Amino acid sequence: MVSSFPKLHVFLGAGGVGKTTLSASFALSLANSGKKVGLLSIDPAKRLQSALGVNNLSERGVLIPLANKGVGELRAAVLQIGESLSRWVEEKGLPTDKQEKLFENPYFSALAEKMASASDTLAAIRIAEWVEQYPDVEELVIDTAPGIHAIDFISKPEKIMAFLDGKLVEWLKWFVGGAQEKQSFFARALKTGARKVLDGLALVGGRSFLINFGEFLTMLDDVFLTAIVRLKYSQKWLQHSSTQIILVCSIRDDAVFVTKELGRILKSMGINPSLALINRAFPAHLKDEIAFQDFISKNEFLIESEKLLSNYLSSYIMTQQNIYNQLINYADLVIEIPISAGLDTEQELRLSDLSSLGDIIRTEAR
Amino acid sequence: MQFFNQISQKLLFVVGKGGVGRTTVATSLASYYAGQGESVLVVQWALKDSVSPIFSSPQCTHKETALPSGFKVMNYSAAEAIREYFVDHLKMRLLYSVIIENKHVQKLIHAAPGVQELFFLGRLFWLVELAQVERGYSYDRVIVDAPATGHAVSLFGIAPAIANFGITGPLAAECERVSKLLADSQKTGVIVVTLPEELPIEECYESIPRITKQLNRPPLAIFLNQSINSSFYANIDNIKNEDWFLNLEEKFKDNYSKQELKLILFALTKRNIFEKKLYDWSTIGENKDSPIPILPLPDIGLMHKVNTPFTVIESLAKYFATLT
Numbered sequence: 188m189v190s191s192f193p194k195l196h197v198f199l200g201a202g203g204v205g206k207t208t209l210s211a212s213f214a215l216s217l218a219n220s221g222k223k224v225g226l227l228s229i230d231p232a233k234r235l236q237s238a239l240g241v242n243n244l245s246e247r248g249v250l251i252p253l254a255n256k257g258v259g260e261l262r263a264a265v266l267q268i269g270e271s272l273s274r275w276v277e278e279k280g281l282p283t284d285k286q287e288k289l290f291e292n293p294y295f296s297a298l299a300e301k302m303a304s305a306s307d308t309l310a311a312i313r314i315a316e317w318v319e320q321y322p323d324v325e326e327l328v329i330d331t332a333p334g335i336h337a338i339d340f341i342s343k344p345e346k347i348m349a350f351l352d353g354k355l356v357e358w359l360k361w362f363v364g365g366a367q368e369k370q371s372f373f374a375r376a377l378k379t380g381a382r383k384v385l386d387g388l389a390l391v392g393g394r395s396f397l398i399n400f401g402e403f404l405t406m407l408d409d410v411f412l413t414a415i416v417r418l419k420y421s422q423k424w425l426q427h428s429s430t431q432i433i434l435v436c437s438i439r440d441d442a443v444f445v446t447k448e449l450g451r452i453l454k455s456m457g458i459n460p461s462l463a464l465i466n467r468a469f470p471a472h473l474k475d476e477i478a479f480q481d482f483i484s485k486n487e488f489l490i491e492s493e494k495l496l497s498n499y500l501s502s503y504i505m506t507q508q509n510i511y512n513q514l515i516n517y518a519d520l521v522i523e524i525p526i527s528a529g530l531d532t533e534q535e536l537r538l539s540d541l542s543s544l545g546d547i548i549r550t551e552a553r
Numbered sequence: 554m555q556f557f558n559q560i561s562q563k564l565l566f567v568v569g570k571g572g573v574g575r576t577t578v579a580t581s582l583a584s585y586y587a588g589q590g591e592s593v594l595v596v597q598w599a600l601k602d603s604v605s606p607i608f609s610s611p612q613c614t615h616k617e618t619a620l621p622s623g624f625k626v627m628n629y630s631a632a633e634a635i636r637e638y639f640v641d642h643l644k645m646r647l648l649y650s651v652i653i654e655n656k657h658v659q660k661l662i663h664a665a666p667g668v669q670e671l672f673f674l675g676r677l678f679w680l681v682e683l684a685q686v687e688r689g690y691s692y693d694r695v696i697v698d699a700p701a702t703g704h705a706v707s708l709f710g711i712a713p714a715i716a717n718f719g720i721t722g723p724l725a726a727e728c729e730r731v732s733k734l735l736a737d738s739q740k741t742g743v744i745v746v747t748l749p750e751e752l753p754i755e756e757c758y759e760s761i762p763r764i765t766k767q768l769n770r771p772p773l774a775i776f777l778n779q780s781i782n783s784s785f786y787a788n789i790d791n792i793k794n795e796d797w798f799l800n801l802e803e804k805f806k807d808n809y810s811k812q813e814l815k816l817i818l819f820a821l822t823k824r825n826i827f828e829k830k831l832y833d834w835s836t837i838g839e840n841k842d843s844p845i846p847i848l849p850l851p852d853i854g855l856m857h858k859v860n861t862p863f864t865v866i867e868s869l870a871k872y873f874a875t876l877t
Contacts, residue, residue: 202573233755294718350663393721396721441576473805476807491786496818
């Protein structure tokens with residue numbers, strides 16, 4: 188493992204606020220400026236994928252063809268924890284029969300397929316692996332799952348590590364006969380306690396449940412060891428001073444609620460987001476028109492549709508102002524990103540629109 | 554649409570992508586049913602209770618708490634639910650304090666995927682089926698402000714997945730009865746909330762078949778939040794041609810402003826394009842034979858200059874009442 192970290196940029200926010208688009212734009216702009224950039228996306232929309240010139244982003248990562256050929260490069264991937272997990276097993280070189288047994292283990296398939304709640308946590312392993320796969324990466328941009336679950340990405344590495352490193356794993360492995368017998372006095376004393384806890388758990392969920400779980404843990408032993416090394420790396424990385432946390436919000440009350448929650452939790456963890464982005468903000472010129480100001484402050488209307496638009500526009504601006512005033516408490520800098528024809532109409536999304544959007548963020552944040 | 558007369562299920566999951574208005578829909582449904590004289594509980598699973606603040610009430614906890622609006626609300630805590638399960642329900646206080654509270658077992662509970670989900674479903678089962686026997690009260694309606702769709706879909710699959718682990722004993726019984734409750738179309742229903750926007754609509758195309766597969770039946774309905782269709786707002790699609798609009802544009806000093814106004818108007822009116830797309834989707838392919846009902850909800854925000862979450866909930870609950 189390398190000792191210095193690439194620069195990490197983590198995009199967090201409520202669902203539908205534009206995290207994926209903004210993080211892709213940001214990564215693209217960085218790459219165009221000459222950096223070697225990695226981009227890990229969650230569920231990128233078809234429109235965004237085709238703008239990037241790829242139809243199916245892979246889990247491993249593909250190079251995106253950039254407009255200006257220079258030293259910079261952008262390698263983009265989609266987070267698919269099931270696939271990552273299978274690869275982590277395969278890279279351990281288990282004998283085929285053991286590997287197959289593991290893939291059939293109900294815990295494994297559950298972990299790989301059924302439980303979305305694990306993906307945020309496992310993403311922390313994935314980013315450390317990225318640095319091993321692509322050691323020359325200079326900047327890594329991560330789009331996280333929507334909402335507060337994404338915080339698991341930052342907070343759960345510790346919880347998972349506490350478990351993987353913990354005694355229960357030892358006990359369970361011992362219970363199914365997978366662990367080396369240690370003949371020390373302490374080990375025997377420990378087992379007396381262990382027996383009690385395991386018997387208790389067997390009472391609640393049955394013995395075979397524990398055996399399945401123990402087998403699962405034993406088979407994944409090597410995978411876990413690597414996972415712990417990677418989690419430790421990510422944990423340091425996430426707390427490193429070069430890591431940038433970016434909160435994304437749009438003009439919606441519920442999005443602000445989530446953003447503030449994220450900001451509050453991050454603050455309690457001693458992490459200060461450097462940037463908050465208000466996406467789809469009100470365009471810049473229109474606001475200053477006197478005729479427009481009159482229109483939105485008008486209260487008497489003869490025509491229903493005129494009243495609707497006036498209501499819509501005035502609440503748009505008020506909500507945005509309100510959001511700005513709240514977010515400024517949670518981030519060093521708040522940038523308003525106006526809606527733009529290239530991104531917010533039915534037109535095909537162009538790489539240049541994305542890149543210039545990323546340029547805005549990078550210029551304003553400087 | 555005689556919509557609400559058809560919803561007889563006691564346990565309603567309100568699911569949807571983040572930010573589409575799940576809480577708004579769950580809360581206005583609760584307010585509507587409470588207004589019909591039902592005893593209603595809203596169950597959240599969130600870091601922070603977002604229902605009580607709407608009614609200017611303090612944050613609720615895992616404990617069911619009455620709101621001034623006539624229904625109750627709670628915010629699930631896994632730790633509390635696990636304690637209730639072992640101590641209050643199974644009466645295994647000793648096992649709970651020796652085994653479950655053991656710090657290594659606690660680490661397992663925090664780290665293992667699925668544990669918190671199983672006890673969430675277990676608590677719902679208790680509220681729907683056991684509260685009467687064990688505590689002497691019951692709800693006519695338990696409305697779940699479910700976690701965002703991805704998590705919600707995996708929630709429906711969690712009990713069979715855990716049952717698959719080779720569990721026996723009380724936990725196996727728990728998985729079984731929870732699965733049975735979810736599978737019972739007379740008792741459990743799913744309402745999908747979406748917005749007339751690109752990503753939420755696309756997500757419906759993907760998540761609705763998954764929900765249908767997981768539960769062996771389609772959701773009860775799609776609630777289309779913030780609709781501006783012509784039944785609510787007649788002339789909205791024609792604004793760009795109206796005299797008052799053209800006059801307004803004429804007064805602008807900057808040419809960019811005109812484009813910007815058009816852009817922002819388009820950002821509003823394109824909701825009708827997406828609403829139509831959703832209708833088209835719901836009547837093609839595998840949906841053709843029995844299209845999932847779509848219930849558009851008016852965008853309350855356009856009616857007034859200033860809106861509060863409370864007025865939005867009130868208006869939606871009133872709107873629901875007109876559909877009975």
